[in-house]
Amino acid sequence: xxxARPASPRSPRxxxxxxxxxAVASLDERxxxxxxxxxxxFLIFFQAYMVAPLIPRLSAVFHVSAQTIGLIVPAYMVPYxxxxxxxxxxxxxxxxxxxxxxxxxxxILLTAATATAQxxxxxxxxxxxxxxxxxxxxxxxxxxxxxxxxFEQRGRPLGWLxxxxxxxxxxxxxxxxxxxxxIGWRGVFLGTSAVGACVLTLLLPYRHxxxxxxxxxxxxxxxxVLTAYGALLSSWRGRRTYTYVFVNAIFHSxxxxxxxxxxxxxxxxxxxxxxxxxxxxxxxxxxxxxxIGRAADRWGRRWLxxxxxxxxxxxxxxxxxxxxLVLTAVAVTALSLGYDMTQPLLAGIVTALGGxxxxxxxxxxxxxxxxxxGLGSLIFGExxxxxxxxxxxxxxxxxxxxxxxxxxxxxxE
Numbered sequence: 001x002x003x004a005r006p007a008s009p010r011s012p013r014x015x016x017x018x019x020x021x022x023a024v025a026s027l028d029e030r031x032x033x034x035x036x037x038x039x040x041x042f043l044i045f046f047q048a049y050m051v052a053p054l055i056p057r058l059s060a061v062f063h064v065s066a067q068t069i070g071l072i073v074p075a076y077m078v079p080y081x082x083x084x085x086x087x088x089x090x091x092x093x094x095x096x097x098x099x100x101x102x103x104x105x106x107x108i109l110l111t112a113a114t115a116t117a118q119x120x121x122x123x124x125x126x127x128x129x130x131x132x133x134x135x136x137x138x139x140x141x142x143x144x145x146x147x148x149x150x151f152e153q154r155g156r157p158l159g160w161l162x163x164x165x166x167x168x169x170x171x172x173x174x175x176x177x178x179x180x181x182x183i184g185w186r187g188v189f190l191g192t193s194a195v196g197a198c199v200l201t202l203l204l205p206y207r208h209x210x211x212x213x214x215x216x217x218x219x220x221x222x223x224x225v226l227t228a229y230g231a232l233l234s235s236w237r238g239r240r241t242y243t244y245v246f247v248n249a250i251f252h253s254x255x256x257x258x259x260x261x262x263x264x265x266x267x268x269x270x271x272x273x274x275x276x277x278x279x280x281x282x283x284x285x286x287x288x289x290x291x292i293g294r295a296a297d298r299w300g301r302r303w304l305x306x307x308x309x310x311x312x313x314x315x316x317x318x319x320x321x322x323x324x325l326v327l328t329a330v331a332v333t334a335l336s337l338g339y340d341m342t343q344p345l346l347a348g349i350v351t352a353l354g355g356x357x358x359x360x361x362x363x364x365x366x367x368x369x370x371x372x373x374g375l376g377s378l379i380f381g382e383x384x385x386x387x388x389x390x391x392x393x394x395x396x397x398x399x400x401x402x403x404x405x406x407x408x409x410x411x412x413e
Contacts, residue, residue, distance in 0.1 A: 030148050033206040034157050037141040038164040040104060040199050044134055045168025047111055047192050048076060050176025053260035053274045054185060057177075061185070062120035066261050067381055069120055072127050073257050074374035080131035081370030084363045087136040089225060091363075096140045097210035103136030104200050110134070112193035115186040135366070138165070143362035144210065146351040155293035155348055162344030163289020166336060169256075170283050177260070177275030225360075232353055232361055240409050241349045242368055244402065248309065248346070249372025251399045252339050254380030255316050255392065256281070259332065262388055267325055277325065280333030284340050292340055293348075301345045301413040306406040308341025313399035320389045320396070343369065349413065 051058075051072050058069045091099055110130040117123035138161070145157045176188055183191065232238050263269045263277050296304055315335035319328060350365040383391035 041164040042168040045165045046172035049169045049172035053177040056264045064120045073377045075127035076131040077370045078374035079128040080135040081367045083132045084135045084366045095211040099136040106133030108196040115189040139366035155297035159290040159293020173278045174275045177271045246368040246372045250376035253373035253376030257377035281336045284337040309403035312338025316396035
């Protein structure tokens with residue numbers, strides 16, 4: 001990928017091969033960019049996950065049912081996943097830089113605009129727009145790691161980004177609920193927007209590393225695009241990896257989205273209590289994400305992925321019986337660990353599937369990931385008609401089956 005610096009004798013504008021990004025950027029530049037992208041990733045996931053624990057509070061504020069206001073989760077997640085399909089294609093045509101900077105700016109503006117909602121319907125209406133606007137950063141940052149770092153060193157930077165996702169989940173789900181009584185739900189959105197503006201300022205000095213447009217701008221036909229997606233799914237490795245990304249996303253989003261309601265109904269907790277109960281969610285990835293990535297680089301993914309699936313399933317099953325609150329909080333932390341041992345490692349495999357179409361490969365990954373997030377919250381919400389024990393038991397059973405079948409399926413990783 002060509003950088004935005006003046007052309008060298010090997011630059012594409014001179015008709016020769018492009019210098020790889022990892023060769024153009026110094027190690028220090030790559031590491032600093034990684035930290036800024038991790039901060040952006042943290043903030044985007046903070047914003048995405050701060051709303052779920054607020055469902056009981058927003059339900060009371062707008063005088064609607066929890067199921068109705070719960071639509072703010074899929075209303076954000078599904079458009080986020082769908083739009084990245086287009087961002088991934090655009091990044092392969094016009095480069096990542098324009099998309100990533102514009103997407104971060106859209107995230108800032110639309111997050112602030114959400115605070116203007118005067119009703120549940122208005123709040124729900126802002127969420128798809130924010131999802132569409134915000135979806136161009138994190139997936140392309142993950143794809144960028146495929147050019148900044150060779151495959152054998154890619155686990156650590158991917159671990160940082162997925163650790164930032166986990167940290168955003170942890171702090172968003174916790175501090176969103178803790179801060180809301182102090183500054184109100186509108187203040188939570190406005191504060192997140194303000195911090196986003198700071199992150200955008202920090203990213204600008206490294207924009208030359210994000211990537212210019214490729215040399216050719218010839219539009220691809222729809223058949224060529226579909227053929228490329230077919231190629232990604234034509235191999236057994238691709239089909240298996242993408243399937244697990246989707247199923248795992250349904251499981252984790254379904255369970256997590258409704259934990260605020262779970263703690264409210266089962267233990268009678270308010271916003272602060274829910275925030276404290278969710279304090280452990282995301283902490284394993286935030287603290288151990290880079291180490292999990294290094295473990296994948298050193299020992300492979302063949303045991304880590306099935307183990308992560310199994311841990312998630314056991315954690316969901318542990319939420320079924322009526323146990324002391326402290327044990328439930330431990331189960332929530334274990335649930336987070338299960339996510340941190342699966343999705344980052346699956347994304348590492350995806351970076352090896354795309355070749356020159358890295359943006360499209362990661363776009364498909366994030367499409368399935370966030371579509372799974374949206375569907376998971378909807379499916380679990382419907383299963384709640386049977387009660388929390390039945391819904392949690394069903395999700396735990398499916399996740400356990402996925403863990404067992406993953407042992408032979410991932411033995412080559």
